[in-house]
Structures are given as C-alpha cells and as structure tokens.
Amino acid sequence: MDEKTLSQYYADSPPTIVPLAIKPHFDALTDKEKLYAHHISRAAFIGTRIIFRQVSPESEPIYDLIVLLYETCGGDWKSLQSQTGVTDQDLQHFLEYAAQFLANAGNYKGFGDSKFIPRLSPAALEALVSQSPKAKELLQTTRNRSGGIYGSIDQPGLMHLGYPDHGHLSTYYPDSPNITQEEIALIGEFLATRKLLPENTRLRKLQNGDFEVLVASAVQRPPPDTIDVGSSTSFDLEGKLKGRKLDIVFGDHQEEMAKISLHMKKAGLNGADDTQRKMMEEYAKSFGTGSLNAFKESQKYWVKNLAPTVESNIGFIESYRDPSGVRSEWEGFVATVNKERTEAFSKLVAGAPSMIPKLPWGKDFEKDSFVAPDFTSLEVLSFAGSGIPAGINIPNYEDIRHDVGFKNVSLGNVLSAKAPNEPVPFIAEDDLVMYQEHRDHGFEVQVGIHELLGHGTGKLLQETAPGEFNFNIKNPPISPVTSKPITTYYKPGQTWSSVFGAISSSYEECRAECVAMALGWHVTINNHLHNDFGILKIFGFGNGEEDLQGEAGDVLHTSYLSMARAGIVALEFWDPKSRKWGQAHMQARYSILKVFLDAGDGFTKLEYTKDDLSDLTVRVDRSKILTVGRPAVERYLQKLHVYKCTADLEAGRDMYEAITEVQDFWGTKVRDEVLRRKTPRKVYVQANTFEHDGKVTLKEYEPTLEGMIQSFAERDI
Numbered sequence: 001m002d003e004k005t006l007s008q009y010y011a012d013s014p015p016t017i018v019p020l021a022i023k024p025h026f027d028a029l030t031d032k033e034k035l036y037a038h039h040i041s042r043a044a045f046i047g048t049r050i051i052f053r054q055v056s057p058e059s060e061p062i063y064d065l066i067v068l069l070y071e072t073c074g075g076d077w078k079s080l081q082s083q084t085g086v087t088d089q090d091l092q093h094f095l096e097y098a099a100q101f102l103a104n105a106g107n108y109k110g111f112g113d114s115k116f117i118p119r120l121s122p123a124a125l126e127a128l129v130s131q132s133p134k135a136k137e138l139l140q141t142t143r144n145r146s147g148g149i150y151g152s153i154d155q156p157g158l159m160h161l162g163y164p165d166h167g168h169l170s171t172y173y174p175d176s177p178n179i180t181q182e183e184i185a186l187i188g189e190f191l192a193t194r195k196l197l198p199e200n201t202r203l204r205k206l207q208n209g210d211f212e213v214l215v216a217s218a219v220q221r222p223p224p225d226t227i228d229v230g231s232s233t234s235f236d237l238e239g240k241l242k243g244r245k246l247d248i249v250f251g252d253h254q255e256e257m258a259k260i261s262l263h264m265k266k267a268g269l270n271g272a273d274d275t276q277r278k279m280m281e282e283y284a285k286s287f288g289t290g291s292l293n294a295f296k297e298s299q300k301y302w303v304k305n306l307a308p309t310v311e312s313n314i315g316f317i318e319s320y321r322d323p324s325g326v327r328s329e330w331e332g333f334v335a336t337v338n339k340e341r342t343e344a345f346s347k348l349v350a351g352a353p354s355m356i357p358k359l360p361w362g363k364d365f366e367k368d369s370f371v372a373p374d375f376t377s378l379e380v381l382s383f384a385g386s387g388i389p390a391g392i393n394i395p396n397y398e399d400i401r402h403d404v405g406f407k408n409v410s411l412g413n414v415l416s417a418k419a420p421n422e423p424v425p426f427i428a429e430d431d432l433v434m435y436q437e438h439r440d441h442g443f444e445v446q447v448g449i450h451e452l453l454g455h456g457t458g459k460l461l462q463e464t465a466p467g468e469f470n471f472n473i474k475n476p477p478i479s480p481v482t483s484k485p486i487t488t489y490y491k492p493g494q495t496w497s498s499v500f501g502a503i504s505s506s507y508e509e510c511r512a513e514c515v516a517m518a519l520g521w522h523v524t525i526n527n528h529l530h531n532d533f534g535i536l537k538i539f540g541f542g543n544g545e546e547d548l549q550g551e552a553g554d555v556l557h558t559s560y561l562s563m564a565r566a567g568i569v570a571l572e573f574w575d576p577k578s579r580k581w582g583q584a585h586m587q588a589r590y591s592i593l594k595v596f597l598d599a600g601d602g603f604t605k606l607e608y609t610k611d612d613l614s615d616l617t618v619r620v621d622r623s624k625i626l627t628v629g630r631p632a633v634e635r636y637l638q639k640l641h642v643y644k645c646t647a648d649l650e651a652g653r654d655m656y657e658a659i660t661e662v663q664d665f666w667g668t669k670v671r672d673e674v675l676r677r678k679t680p681r682k683v684y685v686q687a688n689t690f691e692h693d694g695k696v697t698l699k700e701y702e703p704t705l706e707g708m709i710q711s712f713a714e715r716d717i
Contacts, residue, residue: 005156006117006151008675009114009115009151009159010116010117010118011093011096011097011100011116011117011118012096012100012116012680013093013096013119014680015099015103015680015681015682015683015705016422016679017419017682017685017705017707017708018417018418018419018682018684019685019700019701020380020383020388020413020414020417020685020687021413021700022379022413022698022700023687023698023700025336025379025381026336026687026698027698028336031694031695031696032270033270033272033309034695035267035691035694035696036270036272036276037310037334037336037381037689038690038691038696039263039264039266039270040263040264040267040312040332040382041381041382041689042263042689043259043263043264043267044312044332044334044382045332045715045717046256046259046260046263046717047256047330047384048330048384048717049063049256049717050216050253051105051330051384051385051386052106053171053174054172054202054321055107055108055161055321055386056106056115056146056169057146057171058107058142058146058147058149059101059107061138061141061142062101062138062142062149063102063712065129065135065138065142066101066102066712067713068132068134068135069128069129070709070713071713072131072132075706075710077091080131083131084127084128084130084131086120086124086127086128087124090120090121090124090127090128093124094118094125095705095709096119096705097116097117097118097119098705098709099708102683102708102709103683104387105384105385105386106386107149108169109582109681110385110386111573111583111585111586111681112572112573112582113160113162113573113582114159114160114573114575114582115147115151115158115159117149117150117151118149122150125139125149126139146158146169147159147169155167157169157578160575160582161582162323162578162580163181163323163324164176164177164178165178165179166181166578167578170323171202172203172324172327173202173203173204173205174202174204174214175204176203176204176205178205179203179205181323183205183211183241184203184324185324185501187203187211187213187241187246188326188498189498190235190237190246192493192494192495192498193493194230194235195228195229196228196248197228198213198327199292199315199316199317199319199326200215200216200217200290200292200295200315200316201213201214201215201216202214202252202327209244210244210246210247211246212246212247212249213247213249214249214252215252215290216252216257216316217250217251217252217254217257217287217289218251218254218258218260218261218287218288219250219251220250220251220254222250222288222290222291226285226290226291226294227289227291228290228291228293229248233247233249234246234248250289250290257287257288257290258288261284264287264314265280265284268280268281268284272308272309272310275301275304278301279301279302279305282295282298282301283295283314283315286298287315295315295316296400298315299394299395299397299400300400302395302407303373303374303395303400303404303406304404306374307337308337309337310335310337311334311335311337311376311378311409312332312333313331313333313392314331314332315330315331315332316328316329316330316331317329317330317331317394318331319497319504319505320583320584323502324501325497325500325501325502325503325504325505326497326498329386330384330385331385332382332383332384333380333382333385334381334382335378335379335380335381335382335411336378336381337378338376338377338378338412340377341412342375342376342377344448344539345375345376345408345448345452346375347538348448348449348452348535349375350372352370352372352452352453353370353372355453355535356370356457358519359515359518359519360518360634360637360638361480361638361642361645362480364459364471364478365459365461365477365480365641365645366457366459367402367458368459371404371405372405373405373407373408373452373456374408375407375410376409376410377409377410378409378412379412379413380413380414381686381687381689382686382687382689383411383684383686388411388414388684390410390411390414390447391409391410391411391447391451392408392409393406393407393452393454393455393456394407398495401456402459406455408455409451410444410451414684415443415447416440417682424439424565425569425677425679426565426568426569426617426618427565427617427618428619434554434557434558435558435562438551441539441555441558442555442558442559442562443559443562445516445535445536445555446513446517446559446563447516448539449515449516449519449535450513451512453519455508455512457515458645459645460490460496460644460645461489461490461646461647462489462490462494463489463490463491463492464492465492469489479642480642481638481642481643486646486648489647490647491647496508496644499649500644500653503652503653503656505584506581506584506585506587507588507640507652507656509588510587510588510591510592510640510656511637511640513585514592514633514634514636514640517592517629518630518634519535536555536556537552542555548623548625548626556622557622557625560596560625560629561618563589563592563593563596564596564604565618566586566589566593567590567591567593567594567596568593568616568670569586569674570583570586570587571667571674572586572674572675572678573586574587574590587660590660591636591660592633594659595632595633595636595659596620596629596632598632599628599629599632601628602621603621603625603628603632604619604621604629605618605619605621612669612672612673613670613672614673614676640656685703685704685707686701686711687699687700687711688701688711688714688715
C-alpha cells in the first residue's frame with residue numbers, strides 16, 4: 001500500500017468523545033433493581049473478550065497491552081511518557097488509538113469492518129512499552145498474528161473483514177486460511193438439515209480437510225438433553241464434501257461463558273417477577289450448555305416481559321460481521337426506561353395497525369395479525385459490543401416474531417449524546433440551520449418507524465414442514481411486482497439469513513429504512529389515507545395536518561436530506577480495491593440515495609462548481625417529497641419486500657447488487673471528497689457498576705481519552 005492508501009486506515013485524530021450519561025436514571029432504581037442491572041451489565045461486558053476473538057487474532061493481546069500500560073503507570077500517562085521518552089504527539093496518538101480500539105471492541109471498525117492503525121510509528125510504540133517485559137511480550141504477540149497492529153503491506157486484503165479465500169480476514173473461521181466460501185455454505189446447508197442454529201458458533205477447517213463447529217458454552221460436555229443437534233455430534237458429510245467429517249465441539253470461549261452464565265443466575269435472583277426469573281434461567285442454560293433452543297426460550301420470555309423498569313438483552317445477536325451473514329457477534333445491554341419519551345413510541349405502536357395496510361404490498365405478504373410490541377425509550381447503563389446503535393428491534397428469529405412477537409427500543413441517551421460544534425459536510429449553507437435544528441428530531445422519528453414498522457412487518461412465505469405451507473400453495477399469492485403468482489418460497493429449515501446470506505443484513509436494513517421514508521407522514525382517518533403529518537404529531541411536531549412549510553415540514557425535509565447525505569458519506573465504507581461494502585446500513589443508505597437521484601424531476605441533486613468536488617452539497621426539493629420522492633421509495637420498497645417474503649434470492653440479489661454497485665464517478669471523485677471531509681464516529685464513555693455487601697454503586701468517567709481507557713481498565717474483564 002502506498003502512503004495515501006495507508007493514511008485512510010489511520011485512527012481518527014482526534015476522535016469525538018462523548019459521555020453516556022446515566023446517573024439520575026440509575027439512582028432512581030431500587031436496590032434490587034440495581035443488583036439485577038449490575039449482574040447483567042457484568043455479564044455483557046465479560047463477553048467483550050469474545051468479541052475480540054470474533055474480530056481478529058491480535059485484538060485480545062492488544063486489549064491486554066492497553067490495560068497493562070494503564071496499570072503500569074496507574075493511569076498517569078505523563079509519567080509513562082517521561083520514563084519512555086516518547087513525544088507528546090506520540091503519546092496522544094497512542095491514547096487516541098487505544099480509546100477507539102476499546103470503543104470498537106477490536107482493531108477493525110465496528111461500523112465499517114476495516115482495520116484502523118495507530119498514527120504513532122512502530123518505533124514509538126516499542127519505546128512506549130519498553131519499561132515492561134510483559135508489555136513487550138504482548139506487543140510481540142500481536143506481531144505474530146494476522147497483520148498485527150499495523151497491517152501488512154503485502155496483504156492489503158487483510159485490512160478488511162470478509163471471506164478468507166477472497167484474501168480478507170474473518171475469525172469466525174479461526175485457523176482456517178484455506179476454507180472456501182463454498183465450503184462455508186455447504187456446511188451451513190448441512191447444519192440446517194440437523195436444525196443446529198449457527199449464531200453462537202465458529203467454523204474451523206482442519207489440516208486434513210475435516211471440519212469442527214465450535215459452540216460457545218461453559219461446559220465441554222453438556223447434558224445430552226441440552227444438545228440441540230441431538231445425541232450424535234460427529235457426522236460423515238455427503239455431496240461435494242463426501243469423505244470428510246464434521247464434529248460439534250463445545251467449550252468455545254469457555255471461561256467467559258461460565259462467568260456470564262453465573263452472572264445471569266445472580267441476576268435472576270433479583271428479577272422483578274417470574275418472567276424475568278425464567279428469562280434469566282434460560283439465558284444461563286443457553287450460555288452454560290451452548291443450546292440456542294434455550295436462548296430462543298429466553299427471547300420468548302423477553303418479549304413477554306412488558307414495560308420493565310430495567311430492560312436488557314444479551315447474547316449472540318447480530319450477524320452483520322460474518323461474511324456469510326449467519327454467525328453472530330456477542331452483544332449485551334442493560335438500560336432504564338425513560339417513561340416520558342416512551343409515551344410517544346406507545347402512541348406509534350397504537351397507530352401501527354392502521355399504518356401497515358398503507359405499505360405497498362397486500363395482505364398475502366403481511367403477518368395475519370399485528371401483535372402490538374413493547375416499544376420503549378431507554379437510557380443505556382451498559383452496552384457491550386462493537387458499536388452502539390440508536391434503536392433495536394429483536395429477536396431476529398422469525399418464528400418467535402410471528403408466534404410470540406418482538407420488542408423495539410430506542411436508545412435515548414445515545415441519540416442525544418453529542419459533542420459541540422460537530423461539522424456537517426455536504427449540507428448547503430442555506431439548509432444548515434434547519435438541518436442542525438431538526439436532524440435529531442427527524443432521526444428519532446426515523447428510528448421509531450424503522451424499528452417498529454420496518455423490521456416489524458412482513459411475512460415469510462414458507463413450506464413450514466414437508467407438504468405444509470403457511471400460504472395457499474394451490475392458489476399462490478399474486479406478486480404486486482410481476483402481477484403473476486409467486487413461484488419461490490422458503491423450504492423447510494431455511495431462514496431469511498440462510499437464503500440471502502451475505503447481503504441479508506444490508507438488504508433488511510434497506511427495507512426498514514425505506515419503510516421509514518415511506519411512512520414518515522402517513523396516517524389514516526376514517527379508513528382514508530391522508531398525506532397529513534400524523535406520525536410527526538405523535539412525536540410533538542405540528543398539529544397533524546399537512547404543512548410542508550411548518551415545523552413538521554422541516555422535520556420531514558430534514559429526514560430526507562439526512563438520508564441523502566448519509567448516502568454520500570456511506571462511500572467511506574466502500575473499499576475500491578475489493579469493491580466491497582464494509583457496513584450494512586451504509587450500503588443500504590447509498591442505495592436509497594440512488595433511488596432519490598433516479599426519481600427524476602429534480603427531486604434530489606448533487607451541486608458543485610469545482611472539478612475536485614470540494615464544494616459538493618446535496619439538495620432535496622421539499623415540494624416534491626410527497627409527489628416524487630415517496631412514490632420512488634415505495635416502488636423500490638415493494639420489490640425489496642416481495643423478494644424477501646418469497647425467498648426470491650435471484651431477483652433480490654440482482655436488484656440490490658446493481659443499485660449498490662459503485663461506479664467510477666462515485667468511487668473516485670465523490671469518495672475522495674468524502675474521505676477528505678469525513679468526521680470521526682463517536683466514542684461513548686460508559687459508567688461502571690460495583691457491588692459491595694449487596695449494594696451497588698455507580699462510577700462515571702470523564703469524557704476524555706484517559707477516561708475511556710480508565711473505564712475499561714476498572715471494568716476488569
């Protein structure tokens with residue numbers, strides 16, 4: 001890599017550090033609620049070491065190195081500088097790298113999946129660790145693994161997560177440099193026939209060509225009745241893999257899973273009711289034995305645990321970072337409910353049954369009935385993961401969503417956390433005041449609709465068992481896209497992610513974003529659809545009547561403008577060498593920008609006068625949102641939805657890959673300007689909880705680089 005290319009991977013300098021404020025909300029909890037929250041928080045954070053192993057071979061020793069240096073100097077970084085002779089700039093660059101490493105739970109961006117490297121030189125880093133033999137040993141360990149801290153000039157593909165046989169890195173396939181995408185898919189198909197869910201697994205290819213499925217569990221020999229695959233855990237493979245063996249191996253991340261299971265049991269002792277206690281029992285059973293059937297039971301109880309004072313979820317949840325789109329990253333959060341903001345989301349839930357019929361598909365492609373979910377606004381106490389989202393809609397298991405329901409949460413103190421004077425590139429100066437005033441409002445509305453009616457809608461047409469269907473197979477539904485009967489559907493054992501694979505996460509995020517764009521102003525009165533602003537009124541903007549020039553119109557305009565801008569900045573997360581998108585949401589937003597631009601009639605325009613695009617801005621014509629923008633989004637959304645519901649991988653993949661293909665103008669000129677003007681992602685400094693004699697105390701930290709590192713060192717994971 002040349003210096004220009006390498007510079008794109010440098011850690012941000014400086015990163016944006018913000019506090020995740022929680023103290024008033026935590027202080028309002030009872031002692032029992034604090035204990036319940038504490039143990040779930042501990043369980044979530046202990047799993048951080050699992051994330052390190054899911055990200056890269058060198059992430060765990062890098063973490064140990066950062067914490068060891070903190071402990072060596074007692075948090076007095078200037079004293080370490082004095083002892084080692086590094087410059088002020090070298091120390092600053094190390095602290096910046098360390099804080100971003102901790103925020104991303106590894107040395108690949110949680111939002112983008114590309115590696116980031118320190119700005120200080122390798123020689124300066126060697127000097128910084130020179131006073132500690134253990135630190136020098138850890139630094140050497142990082143060099144012996146993958147591309148190390150600084151990456152490999154000879155293997156630029158390792159700067160991105162992806163399939164190993166494509167030259168990229170994925171530790172969901174540890175010690176398996178020769179495993180192929182085809183082999184991964186074939187093993188996935190085999191596991192589906194055995195009804196072994198993959199979320200808490202990794203896959204290893206042995207030197208002799210056999211395979212091991214590594215299951216995260218606290219025990220290596222779980223009781224036979226807790227093994228999801230049945231009593232046999234060794235299999236002879238057939239088809240293209242004939243002659244090879246597959247073994248199910250329990251005990252991956254064993255030490256962490258044992259500690260996590262214990263904390264979940266302790267949380268259960270402090271549960272508010274039987275639902276919470278049973279939920280914690282199933283969590284503990286799942287993390288102890290590796291059973292995802294037990295985990296699914298925990299999720300059923302979670303859906304039924306309505307309006308708790310302390311909300312949480314934990315486990316192997318999202319599959320964004322597995323290149324095959326099925327294995328999931330460890331994640332866990334615990335939060336308190338903001339009752340005032342929850343009221344608006346409750347009104348949105350109440351109006352949902354009247355909104356769903358206005359989406360661009362018929363009842364054949366929608367659930368038979370809408371089960372009103374819990375939708376709360378939360379103040380996050382702890383969020384362990386490679387990044388903190390603004391909203392969540394889970395569980396991801398379609399059978400639970402259909403039979404039991406789902407829940408939505410909006411993370412209020414994440415939405416509101418910001419640094420002063422944040423730059424906003426690509427917004428025209430005469431739009432900027434409106435944009436800055438209403439972007440948070442628009443984003444909250446967007447997140448609400450995205451989670452509730454985006455991820456919460458749709459019916460997968462399935463052969464649920466051999467010869468049994470959840471639709472009329474003799475008189476199949478008519479596709480609104482082709483006006484012909486559907487010809488594809490999900491076969492027994494198939495899931496949304498197993499069929500659509502690597503594109504499933506981004507495709508689904510795109511569908512949910514389009515629902516938010518399509519429904520942002522719809523409401524139904526006396527069974528008639530109006531282009532009024534009823535949803536915006538629910539959130540406190542306007543009086544519910546159509547008014548593009550008033551406050552509600554400003555929020556709506558800002559929402560569309562924000563999506564268009566997001567489509568531009570998304571190009572930071574596209575790699576021109578591999579031509580690969582590194583972030584699911586940003587690939588989705590780029591596609592929506594393309595829909596806006598292709599809508600025609602001047603609805604969305606890129607404006608610039610300079611050849612290098614240094615004055616590039618994006619414009620959205622407010623007067624054409626309802627007449628041009630929304631219809632274009634609805635046409636795109638209809639295809640996204642129908643292809644998903646009918647398992648039409650060929651049509652869905654062809655459409656999505658075509659619209660997210662980055663052509664030369666976008667991949668060179670626009671992307672270069674995006675990189676020149678890119679703004680750092682936020683680093684959230686979170687509190688810790690400590691238990692002593694049955695009482696839990698909270699400690700918050702300064703929103704600084706040093707405070708971020710201290711918070712992790714005192715987390716003791």
